[in-house]
Amino acid sequence: MEITIIQNLNLSYIRTFALRCAVDLDITGRIQAYGRPMPLNELARSIPIPREKESMLGRLMTLLVNQGIFAQSEAGYQLTTASQLILTEGSNMGANVRFTTYAEVIKIWSRLSEVFKESGEQTLLEKVFDGKKFWEFTKEKPEYGKLFDDAMASLSNALMRGLIASYPHIFDGLNNLVDVGGGTGTAVKFIAEAFPKLRCTLFDLPHVIAKALKSESFDVVEGDMFEKIPPADAIFLKNILHDWNDEDCIRILKRSKETIESNNNGGKVIVVDIIMDFESNDPKATETTLLIDIFMMDLLGSKERSKQEWHDIIIRAGYSDYKIYPVQLGVNSVIELYL
Template sequence: MDLTRIQNLSLSYISSFALRCAVDLDISGRIQAYGHPMPLNELARSIPIPPEKDSMLGRLMTLLVNQGIFVQSEAGYPLTPASELLQTEGSNVGAYVRLVTDAEVVKIWGRLSEVFKESGEVSLFEKVFDGKQLWEFAKEKPEYGKLFGEAMASLSNSLMRGLVESYPHIFDGLNNLVDVGGGTGAAVKIIAEAFPKLRCTVFDLPHVVAKALESNSFDVVGGDMFEKIPPADAIFLKNVLHDWGDEDCIRILKRCKEAIESSKNGGKVIVVDIIIGFESNDQKTIETSLLFDISMMGLFGSKERNKQDWHGIIIGAGYSDYKIYPDQLGVNSVIELYP
């Protein structure tokens, strides 16, 4: 029914915060520690919550079962592939849930309509936070910056394992690679461990790489990708270009081209990002891409791109050719750019 659909959509943010609540209560970690399907009362005692709140916890679990995060068996709640991702151990996508539901930043979405009422390039985020870009905000609020880094790293863990397993030949013949906008190095760590002969570097803003993961397997360089990028056989750009408008992307891609052209064995730029409308028939994947697109609109004044948009910025930055890999990694696709 149309009315039910509108009610459902209006209330959907409650699903986000119910998921956030499950992360804050570490429900997945408790089920994992229990070792087998966990009855509601055991879950309640392990948190612990006052016994009169057990039925409220049951209602929270019912919603999350309905949303496909947990399942309920006769014995209790077993760990599922989705709920496993939210454990505090391991890749901990819980950090991503906490980032997206951050109480201070989430308030921008109540003002989304303002994006359409004014001309100019200021993003909604900048408008709400007194002209600050998200990167400046994250620098000034170290806790938010730390959460941002953890969230990006948690998403990188599962995606990057899929990338190195599904597409190992992408890295064939390369001696060195720079991960531009690579955050604290979670992605580059997985590449370096999978291909020990490949010398890897994470490159990001100086205050971000100052918090880079401890590792002997990759180098760390701080700088500004709009100015100069260290030379390398390959530049890796994962979920960076969607933060920027077309002109900025062309500037970044030109710096990448200079970096690979000044390396002797220079070959390509590897982009991992969303391509709107690409291949997928899965309704959740399509919907998630569209949610990311509006998320980029509000947070950065930027966008997710369709094939035509990607063609425009790649050719606009002076590349002669590119190749889009046919299989997606979740919502992301892989594009190789050749100078």
């Protein structure tokens, strides 16, 4: 059995690139457009691929069926709830696949061992790309920056509807909300459209705001969250704090608290982020958070946090109390922070 563990882990990247191949060939879109179970020969014809490659496509599909990406019956292939998320009109998680498999960046992983041999805080990304930090990298490489923005938007598409449906009361009684580091605006658009009386603002760095969604349902402000955040009674921080080390998180949380206090109307911070749980009864979720933790460590020099680690930064930033909502949204949780 041990030999299987090593071989399986060793070849895990094949899973990654089989999924990437399905995205590149738009297999989900083709099966969706077919409208009923799609036989292999029809799938091959729609791409189109040469006849002699049809059996190769069949083998790729067998792996993807095994991984739960597609389902197969005698009549042909069908989408699963997982592959529905890859559809552009679903959540476009194909954008997420393209971001994490971006050729120029994915090569850094073959040098992972090197970061352990040197002292200092340089991330693997900085080491391979002459000291360039992740946020400089996304700014200077527009193609990668766009993939990142689209990837974040796809995750928001996949979970914002569930967040608003599960926790509408979180937004009760609020007058205005700023989505700090809100990317191109997918999450804030969901909030603004669900709660039309809540005045919403998207806030991010200038080069990201330049690419933001155009919508009348929310305002747009550019700036640096370490310097100034537009006043509001609610600050929304979705997948922001896991981008930063503890000291930077405390700076962001303190800045958010000052902003709410300056508004003189009470209020709260709403965090959507991962809470590491090693006792989870969902091993896939635990494994996924561990993978994201290593991704954050090596691209951004940041980390995912356990309940205790969240407690420590929240209290150190001066908040009086907080509440973690028990239902998970994918691997994300919601934490409300009270002044």
